[in-house]
Amino acid sequence: MVSTKWFQGTENLELCFEIRKSVFCDELNMSSEFISDIYDGFSFNVVLxxxxxxxxxxxxIFSDGKYLIDKICVLSEYRGNSLGELIIRMLVRKAVTIGAKQTYSVLDLKYKRLFEKVGFKETSLNSDGNCLMLKEGDVGGHCS
Structure with missing residues (x-):
């Protein structure tokens, strides 16, 4: 059975950090600096x-006047069951409930298809290979 919990601020984010470390550092060989940053102090985090x-x-997060989704990750043994898509849907729904008319994400092109499934559209491509994706309004349907 799938369930979720929401966290805001830096308290109780240990599970988020553990999952981020497992995916971003252990699996993708990214720097440990990627696990946490200043945005964790005021972001909404969901754990699935x-x-x-x-x-x-x-x-x-809310940054530069935009609601931005990031740090999406699912442990490798649980992929292939649309859990990443569910996380994105829940984050868009959260943004809309707190007033967003648009939700953004900056991501590597290899994740573009996942965001398109939720209704995001590419708005620009950076020279570093990342694209800015935009979702207008809510996701529709159910998040569970």
Whole structure:
């Protein structure tokens, strides 16, 4: 059974950091500096559980006048079940409930298809290979 919990601020983010470390550092060989940053102090984080085990996370921040989704990750053994898509849907829904008319994400092109499934559209491509994606309004349907 899939369930979720929301966290705001830096308290109780240990599970988010553990999942980020497992995916970003251990699996993708990214710097440990990628696990946490100043945005964790005021972001909304969701943790996704599969039978009471924390298996995925993502966050919503408000920066430069935009609601931005980032740090989406699912443990490798739980991928292929649309859990990443569910996390994105939940974050868009959270943004809309707190007033967003648009939700953004900056991501590597290899994740573009995942965001397109939720209704995001590419708005620009950076020279570093990342694209800015935009979702107008809510996701529609159900997040569970």
């Amino acid at each position: 559980y599969e039978d009471e085990k924390a298996v995925g996370t993502g966050r919503l």
